[in-house]
Amino acid sequence: MNETISIRQISKRFKEKTVLNTIDLTMQEGSIYGFIGPSGAGKTTLVKMIVGMEKPDSGSISVLNQAVPNFSLLQEIGYMAQSDALYPELTGKENLTFFASLYQLSKTEMKERITYAARLVNLTDQLSKKVSAYSGGMKRRLSLAIALIQNPKILILDEPTVGIDPELRQSIWQELIQLKEAGKTIIVTTHVMDEAERCDYIAMIRDGAIITRGTPAELKEQYHATSFDEVFLNAGREK
Numbered sequence: 001m002n003e004t005i006s007i008r009q010i011s012k013r014f015k016e017k018t019v020l021n022t023i024d025l026t027m028q029e030g031s032i033y034g035f036i037g038p039s040g041a042g043k044t045t046l047v048k049m050i051v052g053m054e055k056p057d058s059g060s061i062s063v064l065n066q067a068v069p070n071f072s073l074l075q076e077i078g079y080m081a082q083s084d085a086l087y088p089e090l091t092g093k094e095n096l097t098f099f100a101s102l103y104q105l106s107k108t109e110m111k112e113r114i115t116y117a118a119r120l121v122n123l124t125d126q127l128s129k130k131v132s133a134y135s136g137g138m139k140r141r142l143s144l145a146i147a148l149i150q151n152p153k154i155l156i157l158d159e160p161t162v163g164i165d166p167e168l169r170q171s172i173w174q175e176l177i178q179l180k181e182a183g184k185t186i187i188v189t190t191h192v193m194d195e196a197e198r199c200d201y202i203a204m205i206r207d208g209a210i211i212t213r214g215t216p217a218e219l220k221e222q223y224h225a226t227s228f229d230e231v232f233l234n235a236g237r238e239k
């Protein structure tokens with residue numbers, strides 16, 4: 001499998017606080033990576049660096065063999081931020097069309113991608129409503145559809161299923177698994193342990209460092225745990 005993301009010796013401070021401390025991580029196509037850790041651990045800062053929105057103080061990141069930041073990578077990275085960046089006065093469809101128009105898509109592709117993304121997040125029947133009338137969960141779903149709109153090779157989702165009901169969460173995960181099987185590299189940050197279990201590979205982040213990493217099965221064995229909640233608690237205690 002090809003390596004798609006390489007993070008080398010990344011560190012970052014905000015004022016006197018070290019938020020990321022010499023992080024090393026490589027990722028491959030066709031896999032889902034879970035970044036898990038307590039609030040304030042540094043997960044969002046790390047994913048923003050991969051997208052190119054935050055600059056490390058030291059170290060480097062490359063995505064698809066190109067150094068980040070790189071304008072041309074935006075076509076290949078779908079990013080769903082923790083807070084929704086939507087246009088409330090536009091309808092769901094207008095939002096999707098606007099974001100799709102930022103990418104190199106033919107008219108037919110654009111139409112197909114909008115139909116696909118809206119269906120995936122179960123918003124097809126709500127597309128003509130203004131986003132200002134959407135619930136919190138609907139806004140999250142629309143943000144996820146936007147992250148997928150250009151069919152990127154890399155998908156970075158910061159707490160994608162917060163505010164999404166269990167049934168839809170299930171179908172979103174089914175789709176994420178299909179996308180990884182189609183060769184995408186997917187990063188998900190989460191606090192939800194049963195979601196962590198669905199990832200192929202976990203990096204557990206605490207106080208800006210990766211305190212443990214491995215497949216869910218490896219981590220359960222390492223921490224003599226039967227559930228992922230236990231892995232999380234035991235790893236935190238050992239630290």
Ligand SMILES: Nc1ncnc2c1ncn2[C@@H]1O[C@H](COP(=O)(O)OP(=O)(O)OP(=O)(O)O)[C@@H](O)[C@H]1O
Nearest residue numbers: 014015019037038039040041042043044045046082
């Ligand atoms: N722009 C900024 N300026 C100053 N401090 C920041 C900035 N962005 C993040 N931080 C701090 O960096 C630390 C890590 O934040 P980050 O958002 O990466 O954590 P997180 O693991 O994603 O947390 P959560 O799970 O709550 O989203 C926190 O202490 C936060 O307050």
